[in-house]
Each structure stands twice: as C-alpha cells, then as structure tokens.
Amino acid sequence: xxxxxxxxxxxxxxxxxxxxxxxxxxxxxxxxxxxxxxxxxxxxxxxxxxxxxxxxxxxxxxxxxxxxxxxxxxxxxxxxxxxxxxxxxxxxxxxxxxxxxxxxxxxxxxxxxxxx
Amino acid sequence: xxxxxxxxxxxxxxxxxxxxxxxxxxxxxxxxxxxxxxxxxxxxxxxxxxxxxxxxxxxxxxxxxxxxxxxxxxxxxxxxxxxxxxxxxxxxxxxxxxxxxxxxxxxxxxxx
Numbered sequence: 001x002x003x004x005x006x007x008x009x010x011x012x013x014x015x016x017x018x019x020x021x022x023x024x025x026x027x028x029x030x031x032x033x034x035x036x037x038x039x040x041x042x043x044x045x046x047x048x049x050x051x052x053x054x055x056x057x058x059x060x061x062x063x064x065x066x067x068x069x070x071x072x073x074x075x076x077x078x079x080x081x082x083x084x085x086x087x088x089x090x091x092x093x094x095x096x097x098x099x100x101x102x103x104x105x106x107x108x109x110x111x112x113x114x115x116x
Numbered sequence: 117x118x119x120x121x122x123x124x125x126x127x128x129x130x131x132x133x134x135x136x137x138x139x140x141x142x143x144x145x146x147x148x149x150x151x152x153x154x155x156x157x158x159x160x161x162x163x164x165x166x167x168x169x170x171x172x173x174x175x176x177x178x179x180x181x182x183x184x185x186x187x188x189x190x191x192x193x194x195x196x197x198x199x200x201x202x203x204x205x206x207x208x209x210x211x212x213x214x215x216x217x218x219x220x221x222x223x224x225x226x227x228x
Contacts, residue, residue, distance in 0.1 A: 004159070031214070042120075042206050042218030043160070056214050091160070102167060103150045103208065103216055107159040 025094030
C-alpha cells in the first residue's frame with residue numbers, strides 16, 4: 001500500500017486478555033517504530049526496529065509488552081494480561097535509513113485500544 | 117535525557133494573521149528538531165526538521181521554523197494562517213537516530 005497500515009483500527013478487550021496489534025510499513029522502509037499516545041499527550045516512544053532486530057526497546061513499559069518483526073517488514077506489538085492503563089492509541093511509523101532521513105517518520109492512523 | 121516542552125495547549129489566531137507555535141527542548145548532544153502535524157482522524161505528518169545548517173528551515177504548507185541554540189527553542193511559524201491549518205501540532209527532538217521525544221502538542225485554531 002501507499003502508506004503505513006495498522007490493524008485493527010479499534011480494539012476493545014477485557015482486563016487480563018491478550019492483544020496483538022499489527023503494522024504494515026511502507027515498502028522499502030527498513031526502520032519501524034511503535035509509539036503510544038494517550039489522550040492529551042504526545043506520542044510516547046515504545047520500540048524501534050532496524051530490519052528484523054529491535055535496536056532500542058527502552059520505551060516498553062514492562063515485560064507484558066513485546067514486539068516482533070520477523071521478516072523485516074510487518075511488525076506485531078503484543079500485550080499480555082492487559083490492564084486498563086494500557087488503553088491508548090498505538091501508533092506505528094516507518095522510515096528510510098540514512099542520516100538524511102533522520103526523524104522523517106511516516107505514521108499510520110493508529111490502533112485504538114480500550115481495556116474494560 | 118531528552119525533553120520537549122510546548123508551553124501553550126492552544127493557540128487561537130484569525131485567518132490571515134501570523135501564526136507562531138512555541139517549542140523548547142533539552143537534548144544532551146547536538147539536537148535534531150522536528151515539527152509534526154495531526155489533522156482530525158489522520159495520522160501524524162512530518163512538516164519540517166532542523167539537522168544542521170541554516171537556523172531557519174522551511175517545510176510543507178508554507179510553514180517554517182527557527183532554531184535558536186541560545187534559547188534552546190524551535191518555534192514554528194507561518195506568515196499568514198489559513199482555516200485549514202487548524203490542527204494539533206507536535207514538536208519533537210532527538211540527539212541520535214531512532215528515538216524521537218515528542219512534546220504534548222499544541223492545538224491551533226484558525227478562525228475565519
């Protein structure tokens with residue numbers, strides 16, 4: 001597709017359940033990012049992939065959160081034992097490699113997660 | 117550690133008037149600075165960036181921003197605002213590849 005695609009666009013789940021959020025980046029973009037945005041806040045960094053490997057996962061809040069990108073393209077953010085505080089919009093972004101592309105992220109429209 | 121502050125939750129301006137959205141930053145190394153815009157029900161869009169070179173950078177839709185190292189600021193400006201500029205604007209900073217630190221955002225409302 002032309003842009004970053006995220007599915008599902010909306011997910012409602014119950015406390016304690018497991019959730020997977022999917023991101024399909026722009027073709028050819030080697031860098032992929034996950035951010036989380038709560039109401040009235042700016043995006044909060046979670047994890048960054050360069051190819052298949054997580055280059056920086058320092059933003060993952062705890063071990064309930066995990067992300068993979070096994071083939072260097074599609075990524076899945078996995079949340080175990082969801083809590084009400086996990087409710088937010090989860091944003092995925094991708095970018096080209098190279099110093100000249102620093103910070104030029106292409107964002108998807110996000111997956112809105114609501115934990116009841 | 118990096119941090120970005122946007123001191124105004126909302127900026128109101130009449131169409132045709134100049135628009136300024138303020139941003140200050142704290143970055144441990146050389147700063148790379150960015151502005152993004154979020155329209156309703158749309159994803160974040162890149163507007164412009166400062167990496168090195170001229171302190172005044174120009175971006176999309178007639179926006180520009182001025183890097184001021186002594187004041188650690190990177191204010192976004194537009195000489196003549198349009199109603200269609202009404203959106204949520206985010207300033208972001210990093211000192212290396214990868215991890216952007218975003219501000220809390222400033223809602224811009226342009227009235228006809």
